Amino acid sequence: MLIEVLGLLSLGFLVGLSGAIIPGPLLAFTVLDTSKKQKITAHRIIFGHVVWELGIILLIFVGFGNLLINNKWIVFLIGGVVLIFMGAMMMLGKRGEIRLKSSRVDSSFLGGIFYTAFNPSQPVWWATAGLALLVTGLEVLGIIGVILVTLGHWLSDFAYYLIVSFVIHRHEEFINPRQRQLTLILGTFLLVLGIYFLIASFGI
Numbered sequence: 567m568l569i570e571v572l573g574l575l576s577l578g579f580l581v582g583l584s585g586a587i588i589p590g591p592l593l594a595f596t597v598l599d600t601s602k603k604q605k606i607t608a609h610r611i612i613f614g615h616v617v618w619e620l621g622i623i624l625l626i627f628v629g630f631g632n633l634l635i636n637n638k639w640i641v642f643l644i645g646g647v648v649l650i651f652m653g654a655m656m657m658l659g660k661r662g663e664i665r666l667k668s669s670r671v672d673s674s675f676l677g678g679i680f681y682t683a684f685n686p687s688q689p690v691w692w693a694t695a696g697l698a699l700l701v702t703g704l705e706v707l708g709i710i711g712v713i714l715v716t717l718g719h720w721l722s723d724f725a726y727y728l729i730v731s732f733v734i735h736r737h738e739e740f741i742n743p744r745q746r747q748l749t750l751i752l753g754t755f756l757l758v759l760g761i762y763f764l765i766a767s768f769g770i
Contacts, residue, residue, distance in 0.1 A: 574703050574711050578718020581699055585691065586726040591649060591681040591759065594752040596727050599674055600734040601748060607674040608731035612723050614678025622692045623700070623716065631693040638690045642767035645686030649760030652684075656753030686763050 592615060599607045626634070634641065682688055699719070703711030 570706055570711075571714060574706060574714040575718040575721075577702065578699065578715035578720075579722045580718075581695070581715075582719030582722035583726060586723050589755065590687070591652075591685050591756060592678070592727075593730065594756055595677050595681040596730055597734055598749065598752060599677060600731045601738065603674075604735065604738055606728065606731045606735050608727040609724065610674035611678035611731075612720075612727050614675040614680075615682045615723060616678075616720050618679045618682040619688070619692065619720075622689050623696075626693055626697055626700075631697055634689045634693040638686075638693075639767045641689055642686040642763045645684050646760045646762070646764030646767060648684040649756050649763060651760075653753045653755070653757030653760055656749055656756065686767075 592611070596608055596611050599611060625631075696719075699715050700712050703713075703715035705711070707714065
């Protein structure tokens with residue numbers, strides 16, 4: 567029993583970590599939010615991220631998984647447009663201004679929800695690879711197995727983003743004078759990512 571528990575937790579953690587380290591909107595928000603508030607905010611951001619993902623998981627379990635897969639072009643289209651808008655607004659912000667007015671989100675928790683919601687790869691991932699992970703847990707230990715792999719996945723999110731937030735906060739004396747440049751870089755990243763998702767929506 568103990569081996570199964572540790573195995574499922576580890577499986578969820580490693581699969582989750584493989585996704586967490588891929589740069590995306592949530593990472594960009596974490597970097598900017600930590601820099602702006604000059605304190606570690608990742609735990610609040612990931613709590614919002616978890617709340618949104620929990621909703622996606624519940625939708626998949628009640629039968630919406632196939633709907634998401636069959637209409638993923640819509641998910642990518644909407645997500646792409648929103649990310650392009652947010653990236654462009656960040657890049658066009660006033661010099662020296664670090665407030666994320668482009669997203670209208672000042673709460674770390676709400677930002678975690680917002681930037682997860684408009685990452686089009688999230689629901690599609692949970693409806694495919696994530697679903698396979700949940701089924702594996704279900705086959706090994708039933709509903710407890712599902713909970714374990716999900717907890718492992720979320721633990722990887724907390725661990726990775728806390729490290730990112732800590733590093734940004736720790737080196738704020740280097741980052742703060744360069745907030746405008748950081749905003750431009752991350753705004754460009756969101757813009758390019760949005761264009762990629764938008765193009766992908768037409769190819770699906």
